Amino acid sequence: MNHYSGLRNALIAFFLLLSTLYALPNIFGSDLAVQVSSAGDAAIEQSDLTKITDTLKQKNIQYKSAALSNRRILVRFGDNASQLSAKDLLKTELGRNYVVALNLAPSVPQWLDSLGGRAMSLGLDLRGGVHFLLEVDMQAVLAMSIDKYYNELRTLLREGRLYKSIKKEGDNIAIRFKTLELKEKALARIKSDVSDLIVLETDNQDELLIQVGISDDAQKIAKSSALKQNITTLRNRVNELGVAEPIIQQQGLERIVVQLPGVQDTARAKEILGAVATLEFRLVDEKNDPQTAIQSGRTPIGSKLYYFKDGRPLLLKTRVITTGENITGASSGIDQENNIPMVNITLDSAGGRAMLDTTKKYLHHRMAVVFIENQVETITDEDGRVVLDKKGNPLKKRTTTKDIINAATIQGTFSSRFQITGIDSAREARNLALLLRAGSLSAPIEIIEERTIGPSLGADNIQKGVLSVIVGFVLVLIFMAVRYRVFGLVANVALTLNLVMIVAILSLLQATLTLPGIAGIVLTVGMAVDANVLIFERIKEELGSQSNIQKAISSGYDKAVLTIADANITTLIAALVLFSFGTGPIKGFAITLSIGIVTSMFTAIIVSRAIINKIYGGKKLEELSI
Amino acid sequence: MKALNIPTIDFVGKRTYAIIVSLALIAVSIFSLSTHGLKFGIDFTGGTLIEVGYEQDVNLSKVRNTLSEAKFKSANVQYFGSTKEILIRLEPQAVSSAKLSSKIIHLLGDDVDIRRVEFVGPKVGEELTNDGGLAMLYALIGILIYVAIRFEYRFALGSISALIHDVIITLGVFSLLQIEFDLTVLAAILAVIGYSLNDTIVVFDRIRENFLSTRHVDPAKIINGALNQTLSRTIMTSLTTLLVLMALFFLGGEIIHSFALALLIGVVIGTYSSIYVASSMILALGISKEDLLPSEKEEKEMDARP
Numbered sequence A: 001m002n003h004y005s006g007l008r009n010a011l012i013a014f015f016l017l018l019s020t021l022y023a024l025p026n027i028f029g030s031d032l033a034v035q036v037s038s039a040g041d042a043a044i045e046q047s048d049l050t051k052i053t054d055t056l057k058q059k060n061i062q063y064k065s066a067a068l069s070n071r072r073i074l075v076r077f078g079d080n081a082s083q084l085s086a087k088d089l090l091k092t093e094l095g096r097n098y099v100v101a102l103n104l105a106p107s108v109p110q111w112l113d114s115l116g117g118r119a120m121s122l123g124l125d126l127r128g129g130v131h132f133l134l135e136v137d138m139q140a141v142l143a144m145s146i147d148k149y150y151n152e153l154r155t156l157l158r159e160g161r162l163y164k165s166i167k168k169e170g171d172n173i174a175i176r177f178k179t180l181e182l183k184e185k186a187l188a189r190i191k192s193d194v195s196d197l198i199v200l201e202t203d204n205q206d207e208l209l210i211q212v213g214i215s216d217d218a219q220k221i222a223k224s225s226a227l228k229q230n231i232t233t234l235r236n237r238v239n240e241l242g243v244a245e246p247i248i249q250q251q252g253l254e255r256i257v258v259q260l261p262g263v264q265d266t267a268r269a270k271e272i273l274g275a276v277a278t279l280e281f282r283l284v285d286e287k288n289d290p291q292t293a294i295q296s297g298r299t300p301i302g303s304k305l306y307y308f309k310d311g312r313p314l315l316l317k318t319r320v321i322t323t324g325e326n327i328t329g330a331s332s333g334i335d336q337e338n339n340i341p342m343v344n345i346t347l348d349s350a351g352g353r354a355m356l357d358t359t360k361k362y363l364h365h366r367m368a369v370v371f372i373e374n375q376v377e378t379i380t381d382e383d384g385r386v387v388l389d390k391k392g393n394p395l396k397k398r399t400t401t402k403d404i405i406n407a408a409t410i411q412g413t414f415s416s417r418f419q420i421t422g423i424d425s426a427r428e429a430r431n432l433a434l435l436l437r438a439g440s441l442s443a444p445i446e447i448i449e450e451r452t453i454g455p456s457l458g459a460d461n462i463q464k465g466v467l468s469v470i471v472g473f474v475l476v477l478i479f480m481a482v483r484y485r486v487f488g489l490v491a492n493v494a495l496t497l498n499l500v501m502i503v504a505i506l507s508l509l510q511a512t513l514t515l516p517g518i519a520g521i522v523l524t525v526g527m528a529v530d531a532n533v534l535i536f537e538r539i540k541e542e543l544g545s546q547s548n549i550q551k552a553i554s555s556g557y558d559k560a561v562l563t564i565a566d567a568n569i570t571t572l573i574a575a576l577v578l579f580s581f582g583t584g585p586i587k588g589f590a591i592t593l594s595i596g597i598v599t600s601m602f603t604a605i606i607v608s609r610a611i612i613n614k615i616y617g618g619k620k621l622e623e624l625s626i
Numbered sequence B: 001m002k003a004l005n006i007p008t009i010d011f012v013g014k015r016t017y018a019i020i021v022s023l024a025l026i027a028v029s030i031f032s033l034s035t036h037g038l039k040f041g042i043d044f045t046g047g048t049l050i051e052v053g054y055e056q057d058v059n060l061s062k063v064r065n066t067l068s069e070a071k072f073k074s075a076n077v078q079y080f081g082s083t084k085e086i087l088i089r090l091e092p093q094a095v096s097s098a099k100l101s102s103k104i105i106h107l108l109g110d111d112v113d114i115r116r117v118e119f120v121g122p123k124v125g126e127e128l129t130n131d132g133g134l135a136m137l138y139a140l141i142g143i144l145i146y147v148a149i150r151f152e153y154r155f156a157l158g159s160i161s162a163l164i165h166d167v168i169i170t171l172g173v174f175s176l177l178q179i180e181f182d183l184t185v186l187a188a189i190l191a192v193i194g195y196s197l198n199d200t201i202v203v204f205d206r207i208r209e210n211f212l213s214t215r216h217v218d219p220a221k222i223i224n225g226a227l228n229q230t231l232s233r234t235i236m237t238s239l240t241t242l243l244v245l246m247a248l249f250f251l252g253g254e255i256i257h258s259f260a261l262a263l264l265i266g267v268v269i270g271t272y273s274s275i276y277v278a279s280s281m282i283l284a285l286g287i288s289k290e291d292l293l294p295s296e297k298e299e300k301e302m303d304a305r306p
Helices: A006-028 A046-058 A080-094 A110-114 A138-158 A180-193 A216-241 A266-274 A290-296 A349-361 A426-438 A455-509 A515-545 A549-581 A584-616 B012-035 B060-069 B099-108 B122-150 B153-176 B183-213 B219-251 B254-275 B277-284 B296-304
Strands: A030-038 A065-069 A072-077 A098-106 A129-136 A165-169 A172-176 A197-200 A209-214 A247-251 A255-261 A276-284 A303-308 A313-323 A327-335 A340-347 A366-379 A396-409 A417-420 A445-453 B047-053 B076-080 B082-090 B113-120
Touching (some): A006 A584, A046 A072, A046 A080, A072 A098, A080 A098, A129 A216, A129 A266, A138 A165, A138 A209, A180 A197, A216 A255, A216 A266, A266 A445, A290 A303, A340 A349, A445 B122, A455 A515, A455 B113, A455 B219, A455 B254, A515 B183, A515 B219, A515 B254, A549 B122, A549 B183, A584 B183, B012 B219, B060 B099, B099 B113, B113 B122, B153 B277, B183 B219, B183 B254, B219 B254, B254 B277
Antiparallel strands (some): A030 A072, A129 A255, A129 A445, A172 A209, A247 A255, A276 A313, A276 A366, A327 A340, A340 A417, A445 B113, B047 B113
16 A cells, blocks of 8 residues: 555656756756847758857957857857847848847756757747737728729720729729620629629619629638738838747737737837838929918829928929839948938939939929838727727728828939938938838738837846746745645655646646746745645544555545546646736636646646655554645 | 534524614615716726836826816726826727727826836727626526536525625625626626625525435424534634635736626625525425435435435
């Protein structure tokens, strides 16, 4: 009685050793590091590593080690100052094909690393960083595709002048015909050429009118491609910002989660991510006076009224020379002559050709650069609730600002390379260049949730979290030892092993540890002893009702186990519901709680039994220290 | 051999008082919830929250002036943790936007340490409120089904009424004291559901066992016996859990404060309810030995026991 087989003991010991091994990486702390990875598809090679170490040696920046693994180079530093100066240096030296970012690299020894031992990854609330939830404005996406189909239809039906009139009506296109015959012809043509459109059934009595809408499938495709393209653009922008382990993920059908751990300048990250900005180049209408246009309220045909940021008006030609879509490269700098910020632009061949033609033809005319920014915001009522439109979509305020940032005389012909000035500050020039490089978003996005944790608060949170785990843990240890003596000590061993197992499993799963996650661990510590308490109280009872001590231990365990299972399964149900409902912080709590419940059953029932068996099993006992 | 001293407190006999106390607490909670409501945090209402740290002590009215000059009149400014840290809260504006926080940070100047910025759009807030309510509901339904299968429907009803009791009173305390109710508090309340149930199940398990092992005894006596037998375990577990929660409450920092508080309240109420509410409920529902007679297979196992 009260004896585990050697095999069983060996298995238990094996599990515990394994847990200890995989929990181990967490005690080594981490190094300040600079991470270099490729911005595109090109792989990082050994030669890059040599280049980096050479550069650092040249500038006399001390580093601890530099290594290439997992397609990235990690250079570790002893102090913050050299880490920061190395980052700035490498960023300028390596150029734009590389992402240079600050990172924290766990300093796990080689042998442990090769066994797959990794430290837990810390959540944003522990290491600092930003979390954004972005929503793509799908109504705008649909409006854009209606525009596209409208133009397509007009071209298609113009051949043979099939329609009498065609116009956009909300989400649909209305086409009117002169005769039924023409209508049939048009319908046939639409069916064969534009399969994405469907002719809507309407209760309209007018036989010569049809309404065309976008099919559900085509709408879905338009939405998902807008989302995908936005994700690509966001990824480019994040790469430009230089973030070590960014997460950019689709969430649902309209949303994108962006997490940037360790970002220091959160304000800039926000500006960059949310911006839907592009440029247009237009000729200035020199023949007409903007003041007359304002006074008369009528702009001359072929021109449109624009304003500088400071409010000065100017008439520009409606024809666009080229737009931001044709920009392939952009970098910011300082114009040496006037000492003002500027952006160097490189156009693709189509844009270059258009620019060359224009500058040849309109030498000594003025050309304007228009900065266009789209914004979308959700409108709320007085109680802060979302206002819905007739179709049940949230009402949004969409604003498009078009500012002239400069209008300069064309001094000579040029094509694909030139500079633009007129930007307020060096910071704005940097941002503009970055946005132009990363490409524009295909549809406006709105930040609908932001959670930013500064680095100082992150450090605070870790410190406080760890402190409360330790204090809570020690209090429970003392309490159990006082109350149950030898058995209490056994429970304490089980509890410690439980903690080790939780850490090991979290590390193996590479689950993210958050502050609520730590709270989950603390709570588990408190509740994990419950199983032992149940067993020990039961053993005490059994001791009261029978004289055989060995039997009392055994039946105490047996009887308590069912109760423990029942009680824990119900808690597990609550934890699982938490997990499935969970957004970030709650999920972390649910994960640690669930893991804790399972591991505590193992340690409190099986491990503690194994130890008790070793101590008391098979001996003739007069009394139990319980 | 040590003599075992199982207490013989008459819990069941005093259940009338307990019911009065519980009903009173629930009435006060519901009254407060319906008049004051909960002070929902921005997770649910939407809005902006900014926590900043200064090198020296800050003058709140100075910050308030700066903000109201810049037309942020509705901004709520308060100390957070110490007089070097402040928390600024903005109600959702007519047009919600993540840009507000950037504007405010700009106003505060460059020398402040941005510790935390949270912006929750109105749509996200509404979704969270709905999801949160649903989560609570799903948890309760899942538990109801499990307990009904493992035990009997009266036990399921008993445990669910204990849980609803705990949730209402915990929410009531949050409403009465007007402590902010945010996502972490919701998580805590779901954890309370788990905890309190854990407690209740242990008692129920014992009640079932006692019903089956003794013959012809009054249900009230059996239930009372089970409560007494499990009492020291109930107290021990509550104490250890309260110990760690105290550690969290006092040392875990401001962010975790209301989370720890919700759990502290919940654990105390949950312990009480598993003793008084859940068992009174099954007694009132008329539990008897016949209801718990196991299927044949289990009966054999029972007979095999010494």
